[in-house]
Amino acid sequence: MLNSVDAVLVIVDVQGRLASLMHERDSLIANISIMIQACHRLDIPILWNEQVPDKLGETVPELAELMGTLKPMAKTTFSCLGNDAFNEALADTRRRQVLLVGIETHVCVYQTAIDLLENLLEVHVIADAVSARKVENKKLALHKMRLAGADVTTTEMCLFEMLRTAEAEAFRDISRLVR
Incomplete structure (x- = not known):
């Protein structure tokens, strides 16, 4: 859980x-935005990655502006785990459940998930906060990640699973985010 x-x-x-x-x-950006804001509220660390930013560009402004003082980690490998800075940052969190x-x-999401699973971490792919240009690629990737041992969930399900009760301190804030 x-x-x-x-x-x-x-x-x-x-x-x-x-x-x-x-x-x-639009739905993708909205759900990632909710996840970022909820993680700030719940004191969940955020590791922010960019694939070859000098060629692909920076993170979209709607998300970058929510990151505060956090800085993105540039990478060239598809998996985030191909980047030493990411591996160090992940280890420093001492967290075992990756959203x-x-x-x-x-x-990139698929290859990162597989590498995380191979490193014996719990992987929770937020299905409504990942995407691809073609929906078929997204569906197949989610299926393969699930077969490999990843949990596939949604933004709202993930957040309420972590809250567990309407009496949780952050319940009202999280409820407002998902409305």
């Missing part, structure tokens, strides 16, 4: 023009 004390949010490559080409782009969001589901 998800627990905010054990969770870390990993944002994968929501950048530039590529982000504008995603299936259901995974971003693009593209069948490339």
Whole structure:
């Protein structure tokens, strides 16, 4: 079961023009935005990644502005775990449950999920906060991640699973975010 004390949010490559080409782009950005704001509220660390930003562009402004003082980690490998800075940052969190969001589901998100699973971490792919240009690629990637051992969930389900009760201190704030 998800627990905010054990969770870390990993944002994968929501950048530039590529982000504008995603299936259901507006919903994708809205759900990642909710996840970022909720993680700030729940004191869940956020690891923010960008794939070759000098070529693909920076993270979309709607998300970058929510990151506060956090800085993105540039990478060239599809998996975030191909980046030493990411691996160190992940280890420093001492968290075992990875909430995974971003693009593209069948490339960078998929390869990151598989590598995280191989490192014996719990992977929770937020299905309504990942996307690809073609919906078929997203569906197949989610299926393959599930077969590999990842949990596939949604933004709202994930957040309320971590809250567990309407008496949780952050319940009202989280409820407002998902409305």
